[in-house]
Amino acid sequence: MSTQAVSPPSRLALYLDLIRWNRPAGWLLLLWPTLSALWMAADGFPGWHLLAVFTLGTILMRSAGCCVNDVADQDFDRHVKRTAQRPVTRGAIGTREALLVGAALSLLAFFLVLTTNGPTITLSFAALAIAIAYPYAKRLVSMPQAVLGVAFSFGIPMAFSAVQGGASWGPAAVADAVPLHAWGLLLSNLFWVLAYDTEYAMVDRDDDIRIGIKTSALTLGRFDVIGVTSFYLLHLASWAWIGLQLGLGGWFLAGIAVASAQVLWHWTLIRHRTREGCFKAFRLNHWLGFAVFAGTVLDLALR
Template sequence: MKPSPEPAPAAPASGKPRAALLCWPRLLAKAGDYAQLARMHRPIGSFLLLWPTLWALWLAGHGQPPEGTVLVFCLGVFLMRSAGCVMNDIADRRFDPHVARTRDRPLAAGRVTVREALWLAIGLSLVAFGLVLTQNGLTIGLSFAGLALAAGYPLMKRLHHLPQVVLGMAFGWGIPMAFAAVTGSVPALAWLLYAANIVWSVAYDTFYAMTDREDDLKIGVKSSAILFGARDRQIVALLQGAFLLLLGLAGLMAGCGPVYYLGLFAAAWLMAWEQYLVRRREPAACFHAFLHNNWVGLAVFAGVLVDALP
């Protein structure tokens, strides 16, 4: 009697499912680094994008912007700010290790690879674009320019001393997009608000640049703080005044009432306090003044919001 043949060895299982399973613990272990790379632990930058967007939504909607549009823009602001931070760190990965404030960032410290950072930036941008697709064609078209500004800003600090202007253009791009989403057009009022936001961005980001001025001089990074030199405070004060003037003109164009101007007065008082904070140009105080601009944006929005109430 012949022995029964031995069963053929089973084909080796594909390694792909196993590899995918093995990736998850690694991804979860790095979740904190990805969150830090996207600055989720420091939402101040998101708020500095959010306030101008809310000014625009409320002025475009005469105090009653569509709720769905407000939700889309709020989520989009946080997503695109995070994507912009990742893009910035990719561009600055060779500079950040030499700056005291940035040397512990995930890319600079080697805890996240450039490839991982690229995928994170792409993922965040795609989710944000998915939100934009719920809006009209003009808003969708404008979003491509916003992405180009966000991607281009990190390169500007290698080309000239006013990368803050491009930052302001990127941070304020939600303004024309908001008007496009609510009204289907981008009127002169939107561009006036946009100009005001650019001026404001140069002012507060100069405070930010003042914290790194000594390190930036050593490694060759350009900034408005280096360009302005000893006259930094005076030039920032002029920019802050121009910001308030442009917002005042925007209020006249939009037919705003006295409560709106009370918001501007509160913003002016807050900016005067910032000038006091940076009087000695100490890095910690300059950084505090930068963070303080969150309250400036909120003061302006409070004026817009309350003034629009029936």
């Protein structure tokens, strides 16, 4: 009895798997706070050019980050059931090839940044450095999710600089273009990243203990659920306070309220620490960011 041969996946299919193309939740987690900041900086619709730059740039840089992350973590990933079949880990894509894909995606993102202004271009180098450093933080930092939080939040000051910056380059130009409240939003967003990436880490807790990787879920220990909930509340409270200082009102607060309701739902998903519940909470987290973004857009459009 003959069996039909299964053809190997094409290079394109492997590359799409490498950048998690079928799992858009990852880039949506970066996109919503970046776009919220873009609307705040512009005091309304920022224009199609900046909307396209930051949307496409977010997708490209998240995809590039996946390439770097999979190369850095391949020795760990093969011991984790959820990640063992990633293309680099199983040998379908070589290390050099994956890094070249990541470099090409980063270069495309940089071309987009070149259409903005000097301060934003300056900030893009810092953003790239932090994104590259994150995968290696797991070996050194007890809560590497904090490093990820900075990397995932760097689109916020870049959004403000793209709207409010001029032609000058360098640190002084960045200081002039990025107001203090933009850095406050970055810090606020960092707490959201700590919340959802700790949920993600709770999924792999047993595997991470076995292979010796550092995560916020392990650092928090039995206080992980309390920690995640506290991170959510710190994020929403600080984001709401900064938004009110910028003149946002009722619709913005309605978005914050919808996001807060989702925090309660997430608590019900993670409180028993099941893999399924924690992964579902992480996977659907982008709706929390969308609620805040939608509230921001409506508030600025209807004022």
